Amino acid sequence: MSSITSAEPVESAASGVSLYRAIWRWHFFAGLLAVPFMLNLAITGSLYLFKDEINNSLFAYRYDVAASGQPLAPQAIADIAASAVPGSVATTYRDPATPERSAIVTVSGAGGPTLVFVNPYDGKVLDKVASAGEFNTVVKHIHSLAYFGDFANRLVEIAGGFAMVLVVTGIYLWWPRRQTGGVISVRGTPDRRVFWRDLHAVTGAFAGLLILFLAVTGMPWSGYWGANVQSFLGSHGMGYPAQLWDDVPKSAKVTEDILPKVGWTVEKAPVPLSDIAAAQSKQPIGLDKAVEIAKAAGVTPGFDMAIPSTASGVYTAAIFPDDLSRERTLHIDQYSGKPLVDISFGAYPFLGKAIEWGINVHQGQEWGRFNQFLMLATCLAIILSCVTAVVMWWKRRPLGRVGVPPLPPQRSVYIGLWVIALAFSLAFPLTGLAILAMIAFDQLVIRFVPPLRRAFS
Numbered sequence: 001m002s003s004i005t006s007a008e009p010v011e012s013a014a015s016g017v018s019l020y021r022a023i024w025r026w027h028f029f030a031g032l033l034a035v036p037f038m039l040n041l042a043i044t045g046s047l048y049l050f051k052d053e054i055n056n057s058l059f060a061y062r063y064d065v066a067a068s069g070q071p072l073a074p075q076a077i078a079d080i081a082a083s084a085v086p087g088s089v090a091t092t093y094r095d096p097a098t099p100e101r102s103a104i105v106t107v108s109g110a111g112g113p114t115l116v117f118v119n120p121y122d123g124k125v126l127d128k129v130a131s132a133g134e135f136n137t138v139v140k141h142i143h144s145l146a147y148f149g150d151f152a153n154r155l156v157e158i159a160g161g162f163a164m165v166l167v168v169t170g171i172y173l174w175w176p177r178r179q180t181g182g183v184i185s186v187r188g189t190p191d192r193r194v195f196w197r198d199l200h201a202v203t204g205a206f207a208g209l210l211i212l213f214l215a216v217t218g219m220p221w222s223g224y225w226g227a228n229v230q231s232f233l234g235s236h237g238m239g240y241p242a243q244l245w246d247d248v249p250k251s252a253k254v255t256e257d258i259l260p261k262v263g264w265t266v267e268k269a270p271v272p273l274s275d276i277a278a279a280q281s282k283q284p285i286g287l288d289k290a291v292e293i294a295k296a297a298g299v300t301p302g303f304d305m306a307i308p309s310t311a312s313g314v315y316t317a318a319i320f321p322d323d324l325s326r327e328r329t330l331h332i333d334q335y336s337g338k339p340l341v342d343i344s345f346g347a348y349p350f351l352g353k354a355i356e357w358g359i360n361v362h363q364g365q366e367w368g369r370f371n372q373f374l375m376l377a378t379c380l381a382i383i384l385s386c387v388t389a390v391v392m393w394w395k396r397r398p399l400g401r402v403g404v405p406p407l408p409p410q411r412s413v414y415i416g417l418w419v420i421a422l423a424f425s426l427a428f429p430l431t432g433l434a435i436l437a438m439i440a441f442d443q444l445v446i447r448f449v450p451p452l453r454r455a456f457s
Contacts, residue, residue, distance in 0.1 A: 018408035020173070022417060025405045027169040028393075029438055030162040035386045037159035041218075042382040044143035049364040049372050049379075051136040059135065062117040062127035067099035071120040074103070075287040078307070081105035081116035084125045088114065090307055092260060095291060097302030102126055106260060131260070150223055154430055157222035161424070161431025163215040170204045193395040200388035207381035214378055217358035220264055224430055230268055238351045240269045240343060248340045249273040251312065255329060258306040262318045263327050264359055265352040266343060271331065273312045278335035284308075285337045290315035293337055300326040308334050322365040324356055404456045407447075414443065 047054070055063055072080075078090035088109030096103050103120045106113050113131035118124070131137065145152035174183070181187040182198035183205075189195055204211075220226045233239030250270040255262050258271060285293075291305055294317035303319040315332040327345040332338070345356065357366070364372035397403030408414075421439060425432025446452045 018410035018413045019416075021406055021408040022413045023169050023172055025407065025442075026417065026435075026438075027166060027173060028405050029442070030165045030169070030435075031389050033434075034159045034162035034166065035389060037156055038163060038382055039386050040145075041143060041156070041159070042379040042386075044139050045214075046376055046379040047139050048136065048143060049375055051139075054135065059127075062129075063102055065100060065102050065119045065121065065126075068121050071096070071099075072123055073288045074291045074305070077103045077118050077120060077123070078105050078287055080118055080123050080125065082107050084116050084128060085109050085111075085114050089309070091309065092258075092307060093287060093291070093305045095295075095301060095303055095305065096120055101302075106131060144221065153223045157219070157225055157428075158431050158434045160215045160218050160222065161428040161434075164212055164428075165424075165431075165435070167204070167208045167212045167215070170201070171208055174201045174205045193392060196388045196392040196395065200385060200392055203381050203384050203388065207378055207385075210374070210378040211382060211385075213358075214362060214375070214382075217355075217362040219428070220355055220359060225428055230264070233265075233349075233351055234268055238349050240266045240352060241347055241349065242269075244341050244343055244347075245270055245272065255316070255318070258316060259304050259318050261304060261320055262329060263320045263345070263356055265348055265356055266318075266329050269329070269343075271316065272314055272333075272340040274308070274314050274334045274340075275336060276312050278333070279311050282335040284334045285315075285332075287315070289337060290317070290332055290334070293332055293339070294330055297330060297339065297342070299328050299330055303328070314340060322360070322368075324360055324366070327356070401454065402456050414439065 074093050074095065078093050082088050082090045082105075085107050086109075088107035090105050091108045091113070092106040094104040102117045105116045105118060107116055108114075111130070115127075115129050115131055115134060117126040117128070119126055132141070141147050145156050176183050182194070182201050184202060186198040186202060187194050188198070220229065230239060234242065237243070249272065251273050253271040254268045255271060256267040287305065287307060294303060294305065294315075295301075297317075299317050300319050300321055300323075302321070303317045306314075306316040306318075308314055313334060315334055316329065317332070318329040320327055324345050329341070329343050330339055331341040333340055345353065348356065360366045361371060362375070364375045367374075393403060417439060418436075421432055421435040423432075424435060446456050
């Protein structure tokens with residue numbers, strides 16, 4: 001009896017050590033792969049949080065104007081913009097948000113879409129820049145690695161999933177186990193590894209939930225998970241209210257095809273068609289009248305207006321402001337001027353609202369300065385976590401080896417890891433598959449190939 005009783009604590013201790021080592025090992029592997037991507041996301045994300053401030057300072061010359069007299073009509077401004085880029089046609093018009101702001105017209109020509117900034121009072125062209133070359137667009141595309149194709153974007157999605165894994169496993173590793181240091185305090189000095197270990201652990205512990213929030217709310221933009229969730233919600237009436245389109249003819253285009261910026265929930269919503277029969281008896285209402293209709297309908301100033309390019313196209317006014325309650329998309333028949341579909345944030349189903357709210361907070365737009373600086377602090381915590389992780393690893397790694405944390409004494413703990421990875425695969429398929437591939441590589445390749453076993457020890 002006594003021998004059995006004394007064996008139980010030993011077995012329990014061995015199980016605890018095995019679980020700790022297994023989680024530490026996979027925390028290390030996830031970090032090894034995710035650190036470069038997380039650094040990019042944190043740095044570019046910090047810049048994008050202050051996109052309005054950047055525009056109002058570095059690029060004030062193209063955005064700020066002096067209000068003087070009666071502004072020009074929208075169509076006149078669109079014509080000026082199109083003439084500034086020979087061979088182009090205006091595709092969208094952004095009405096000035098305030099009397100002191102320029103009008104922005106997107107024109108499409110042989111060189112691709114171009115933004116033309118026009119003083120709405122004297123018609124002076126303040127600047128021209130390729131849509132893809134606008135500063136905040138460049139930052140956003142680097143953030144998502146969109147410049148490097150779909151494969152790179154999928155890697156960002158996998159890294160976002162790894163960020164969730166790092167937070168959960170990191171909190172487990174940080175959790176106090178009789179130690180007094182490295183929980184809320186940092187021991188030692190920068191020349192010692194324990195200093196970097198504690199700084200890494202404490203930073204992750206305090207910022208973990210916010211990092212997890214950024215990772216989860218960033219997923220809707222991902223190429224695979226985000227696109228599939230968007231499609232599922234839309235087809236099941238949980239994204240945008242599809243019934244609003246029941247009584248209107250729909251085109252093959254979706255809202256994001258015709259506008260530079262719309263809410264995530266309605267990006268894939270179909271664009272209605274104007275009444276073609278009316279084309280025989282009526283003239284198009286024109287851009288001036290369409291803008292007037294949108295303003296009369298109460299669309300918040302600063303909206304974008306898509307200009308129809310075909311006889312069946314529609315005018316579409318849309319705005320995605322900091323105040324989500326003012327988010328709006330309004331499709332207008334180009335002949336009758338009748339609103340065909342009018343959808344606001346309040347009309348979204350619960351999940352559509354929740355995702356839009358998460359995106360708004362993610363971008364620092366929900367609670368003004370507090371939201372911006374909270375997300376900035378989270379980005380800085382990510383950068384600090386990445387830097388401390390690399391320094392900590394560099395200081396502990398054996399010469400000539402990667403320095404992977406040791407394998408657990410009890411290999412049976414990997415059964416639990418396989419189950420967790422399979423469950424994660426159902427929620428986030430690309431990340432889950434990457435984790436499964438890592439476990440398989442660790443167990444079936446590294447374990448049985450002596451040079452790799454030594455290098456990864």
